[in-house]
Amino acid sequence: MSIPSDFTEQIIHIIKSIPKGQVLTYGFIAKLAGNPRAARQVSWILHSSSKKYNLPWHRVISSKGLISLKSIEDCEYQKNLLEQEGIEVSDGYKIDLNKHLWKINSIENM
DNA sequence: TTACTGACCTTTT
DNA sequence: AAAAAGGCCAGTA
Numbered sequence: 859m860s861i862p863s864d865f866t867e868q869i870i871h872i873i874k875s876i877p878k879g880q881v882l883t884y885g886f887i888a889k890l891a892g893n894p895r896a897a898r899q900v901s902w903i904l905h906s907s908s909k910k911y912n913l914p915w916h917r918v919i920s921s922k923g924l925i926s927l928k929s930i931e932d933c934e935y936q937k938n939l940l941e942q943e944g945i946e947v948s949d950g951y952k953i954d955l956n957k958h959l960w961k962i963n964s965i966e967n968m
Numbered sequence: 969t970t971a972c973t974g975a976c977c978t979t980t981t
Numbered sequence: 982a983a984a985a986a987g988g989c990c991a992g993t994a
Contacts, residue, residue, distance in 0.1 A: 863990070885977045888989085894978075899990040901975040906992065918975080926975050936975095 865891040869903050876917045879944045880960040881953060883921045890962070901926075916940055923959075925951035 868891040876882055884897035891900075900918065908915040916939040920926040925947075927933045937947045945958050 866990075883977090884975080888977075893989065895976095895987085896989045897976045897978085898974070898988080899976090902973095902991060904975065915975085920975080921977065928975065932975080 865893050865896060866899075866903055866907075868892060869900055870907055870911055870913065873904070873913045873915075873918060874911070876914055876960055879958065881917045881919050881940070881945065881955075881958050882960050883919060883955075885921050887918065897921075917943075919953055923953040923955040925953075 869887055872882070872887050872890050884900045885894065887900050888894055888897040893899075904913065904915045904918060907913055916936040925933045925936050927936060933951050937951055940947050940953065945953060947953055
C-alpha cells in the first residue's frame with residue numbers, strides 16, 4: 859500500500875471536483891494543492907491516478923489553454939470529450955480559458 | 969537500490 | 982521582450 863502525499867490527495871480531490879464543461883490548468887491545480895511549482899507532478903498523477911480513480915483527465919490542460927498531449931490521437935480524443943461537454947476547442951487544440959476556466963470561489967471540504 | 973524521466977509552470981538572465 | 986534554467990513528486994528501468 860502506497861499512501862499518496864498530502865498534496866497528491868489535494869490534486870486528486872481538486873481534479874475530481876472539476877465541474878462539467880469547465881477546465882483547470884496544471885499550475886492552478888498545483889497551486890491549490892499547496893505547491894505552485896509542482897505542476898509537473900500533476901500531469902504524472904493524472905497518468906497514474908486517472909485510471910485508478912477515474913479522474914477527468916481531459917479537463918486538465920496547459921496554462922495556455924492548449925492540449926499538451928504527446929499523441930495526436932489522445933489530443934483528438936480529449937478534444938472530442940471536451941466538445942461533448944460543451945467546451946469549444948479550436949482546430950489547434952486551443953481552449954478559451956476566459957470562458958471555460960474553472961473559477962474557484964472557495965474549496966469547501968479539504 | 970539509485971537514477972532518470974515525465975501530458976508543466978515560474979522565475980531569472 | 983525572449984530564452985534558459987530551476988523546481989517538484991511519483992513512477993519506471
